[in-house]
Amino acid sequence: QVQLVESGGGTVQTGGSLRLSCAASGYASSTNYMAWFRQPPGKEREGVAVIGRGGSTRYADFVKGRFTISQDNAKNTLYLQMNSLKPEDTAMYYCAAAFNPPWLLYQQSYPYWGQGTQVTVSS
Numbered sequence: 001q002v003q004l005v006e007s008g009g010g011t012v013q014t015g016g017s018l019r020l021s022c023a024a025s026g027y028a029s030s031t032n033y034m035a036w037f038r039q040p041p042g043k044e045r046e047g048v049a050v051i052g053r054g055g056s057t058r059y060a061d062f063v064k065g066r067f068t069i070s071q072d073n074a075k076n077t078l079y080l081q082m083n084s085l086k087p088e089d090t091a092m093y094y095c096a097a098a099f100n101p102p103w104l105l106y107q108q109s110y111p112y113w114g115q116g117t118q119v120t121v122s123s
Helices: none
Strands: 002-007 010-013 018-026 033-039 046-052 057-059 067-072 077-082 091-098 117-122
Touching (some): 018 117, 033 067, 033 077, 046 067, 046 077, 057 067
Parallel strands (some): 010 117
Antiparallel strands (some): 018 077, 033 046, 033 091, 067 077, 091 117
C-alpha cells in the first residue's frame, strides 16, 4: 500500500509563493512516477506536474515557468514550488503516485492519492 500525505497549502496573495510537500510511505519506493493534480472549485481535477524517479518532468501548460516539481528520494518526499500565483490557481491540490501510468497527467493513470491540501490565492 502507498500512503501519501500533503502539506503546505494556505492562503496567499496574487504574485506570492507556496511550497507544497507530499510525504510518501508504504511501497512508495516502488512507484516510478509521482504527480500533482488540482481541482478548482466547481471544476474537474486536472494534472499539474509529474516527475519520474529518474528526474524527468512534465508540466501542464498553465503552470510552465511558474511551478517546479521536485523530489527527495531519500526522504520519499515530493514537492511543488509554486511562484507567481494567480487567483485561478486556487484549488485543492493532490499528490498522486503510480508505477507505470500510461498517461502522465491523466488522473485515471494514478491509483494512489493523498487527501489534498487547499491553496487559495486572493486578488
